[in-house]
Amino acid sequence: MRLHHIPVCPFCQRVEILLSLKGAPGAVDYNVIDITKPRPDFLLELTKGTSAMPVIEIPGKTAVKESMVILRMIEDMFPEPGVVRRDPHEHALESLLVAKQEAFTISGYVMVMNQDTDKTDDCRNRHLKLYREMNDILVNYAPGDTFFFDRFGWAEVIFTPMFQRFWFLEYYEGFELPQGGEFDRVRRWRAACLGDPHAQQVTFDQIVKLYYDYALGKGNGALPEGRSVSTFAFEPGWQTRPMPPRDKYGPRATDAQLGLI
Ligand SMILES: N[C@@H](CCC(=O)N[C@@H](CS)C(=O)NCC(=O)O)C(=O)O
Structure with missing residues (x-):
């Protein structure tokens, strides 16, 4: 199976956690999708046109989306150890x-x-x-x-x-x-x-740095005014960037201040 996912997406992380509980983290190949770029055509075909991740491809079968639906399918595919209560x-x-x-x-x-x-x-x-x-x-x-x-x-x-x-x-x-x-x-x-x-797939600093644009009202890789690189970009890696300003209503940090360029 192939899991198309966005790093730090919480809905994708649900699938990773469940696979970890199943002792089967390698049951899927992970294909990382860059949220700041348009979705490739093959992916839109799999989703029947929607852009949200996660999406799971199962060989010979229709791909499945929606984290809650994917979780349930994985629970049924890998019944042991049971995570959903059986009673x-x-x-x-x-x-x-x-x-x-x-x-x-x-x-x-x-x-x-x-x-x-x-x-x-x-x-x-x-x-x-x-x-x-x-x-x-x-x-x-x-x-x-x-x-x-x-x-x-x-x-x-x-x-x-x-x-x-x-x-x-x-x-x-x-x-x-x-x-x-x-x-x-x-x-x-x-x-x-x-x-x-x-x-333990994500850390506090990682979330705070990547989601700065959300705190400015821009989600899913959209760019705040005057900026040219999304805080969701892969490069430069979040580890090398400084912590963004805490005051979301104060002066907005530039690409350079965010360590993005
Ligand atoms: N209801 C969906 C929500 C998935 C979702 O919103 N994923 C976000 C990432 S956190 C996404 O792919 N956003 C990009 C987009 O919608 O184009 C689920 O549970 O899987």
């Missing part, structure tokens, strides 16, 4: 949390991309509301003390890449989960997710 009731419980993944993802991306200071509080409150709801689901339905169950599983595969992306909220928005009981369970869960050895 239907246990799977229903973990699914209650998974049902929040899309709203949570959207609220984090909306907050980092927001350019209107009048909307900062709304973005923050919407994100906190989701954390509160996730906390309540964990308190009421999760048998585990840190993870949902006794180990890093299905809900953890799905949410961990988002917790890592949302390091950009800490850096550019000063967003932290407030202290206090209403977030204790989700805080514990998040910390356990972030520390799991199967989910």
